[in-house]
Amino acid sequence: MTAQLPPIPPQFKSLQHHLRTAQEHDKRDQVVAYYCRLYAMQNGMKIDSKSPECRKFLSKLMDQLEIQKKELGDCDSITQEIVGSAHVENYALKMFLYADNEDRAGRFHKNMIKSFYTASLLLDALTVFGELSEENIQHRKYARWKATYIHNCLKNGETPESGPVGFEGEDYNEDDDGTSASTEAPERSSFTYKPGNMPASNYTGIHIPPGAHAPANTPAEVPHSSGVASNATSNSSLQNIHSVEPSLYIAQQGGMRLTPEDFAQAQKYCKYAGSALQYEDVNTAVENLQKALKLLTASRE
Structure with missing residues (x-):
């Protein structure tokens, strides 16, 4: 990262840890670093985009984002949301x-x-x-x-x-x-998580999307793949699905109209499948792709 940031203005104090996390991930995972900076940029614009010191800081931060975007080239994690x-x-x-x-x-x-x-x-x-x-x-x-x-x-x-x-x-x-x-030490409360539709994990009460399971020995300092290569594999299956217009799906369904919620749910299944492939979890990937296909071809059953 060649563009150095000036000292962070006091107005952006709430963003300092996001920027620090971005810096820590420049060599560990550039995709994560990029989106941490993009988050800081978007929120910095909302906080103060008019004062000279904030404008100068945001301008330098934008330079960092542009440089990083060029470095990542055609990375699917940058070009496809x-x-x-x-x-x-x-x-x-x-x-x-x-x-x-x-x-x-x-x-x-x-x-x-x-x-x-x-x-x-x-x-x-x-x-x-x-x-x-x-x-x-x-x-x-x-x-x-x-x-x-x-x-x-x-x-x-x-x-x-x-x-x-x-x-x-x-x-x-x-x-x-x-x-x-x-501001105060946490106190006991009667709060309990409601069990949901959870995949197997050692955490009870919070739903972890399929494909997100982590090994037990993965500390914050361990370098993580940037995802530039691994996402190419997962995206090959996603690209075909998301390039089809909804109207074509309706025609294929024999006139059945799928709601926007149906399409959103199908996209989630495909996202989880792509995520599972990053961790070479074939069973989870297949299971979620099958769910997406079942949702999109329901009228044929």
């Missing part, structure tokens, strides 16, 4: 699951805290593609709370409790050491 969204979502959930594995095993340490918090930042970045699903809103809230809770416990010499005991998910301030710190 559905592939990029799946890449960022799976990276975030992989980090979340690593941290949750450590939490459930009672292994409380700095790297696990960072993984929880970074997962929440990457779910922030996922909003560049649109509104988060309810599941990912819960993931983000829980990950940020968990980072806060464990950080405060270790700081105060206390032993944290594993799992969602005491989860509140409210009132966060940004801490200067890269974690999230709440």
